[in-house]
Ligand SMILES: [Zn+2]
Ligand SMILES: [Zn+2]
């Protein structure tokens with residue numbers, strides 16, 4: 001078995017302990033040279049000097065688009081509270097981009113709620129008196145409710161959805177609201193102003209976990 005660099009087509013004969021090709025998550029590989037070469041900072045144009053730098057000082061901001069730590073720290077600040085990250089991993093984990101704006105995770109929820117106020121979520125396949133201009137695809141968000149809440153409830157529940165438990169219902173409705181908000185975030189990032197044909201599904205996982213899946217078709221309508 002051998003792997004091939006998707007860019008320069010160089011072949012690494014075997015996946016061994018000393019393998020140097022880097023898996024890209026989609027069953028493709030990059031050789032270290034191409035890996036480094038692909039990480040060009042989209043702001044200052046610099047490449048990392050080595051693999052270690054490529055991994056620790058560069059972060060992906062879009063498909064095949066990267067930014068170096070220096071430029072990242074210069075440009076990232078929360079549009080709401082003005083806070084700035086102190087390093088790259090903080091920038092990556094504590095800041096997010098919502099429709100082109102950068103917000104910190106502390107401000108994200110409130111910001112998202114404000115920004116998504118006009119986004120329509122509808123279970124039907126059209127919106128009254130509105131003409132759909134663009135279909136932006138079908139997509140879904142998923143929220144998993146963990147064991148913690150169920151241990152509060154009961155271990156003998158056989159049909160959790162038939163169960164009348166205020167704790168559970170409260171958690172479920174919080175999770176539903178959260179899923180709706182995430183769906184709206186996706187809409188903003190896709191440039192959609194409505195999600196139609198929205199459907200809520202549940203999946204049961206082992207270990208008393210329940211997944212909420214909210215899916216729909218993202219559309220853009222005029223006016
Ligand atoms: Zn290569
Ligand atoms: Zn840079």
Ligand SMILES: [Zn+2]
Pocket residue numbers: 078079080081082083103104105106107108
């Ligand atoms: Zn903030």
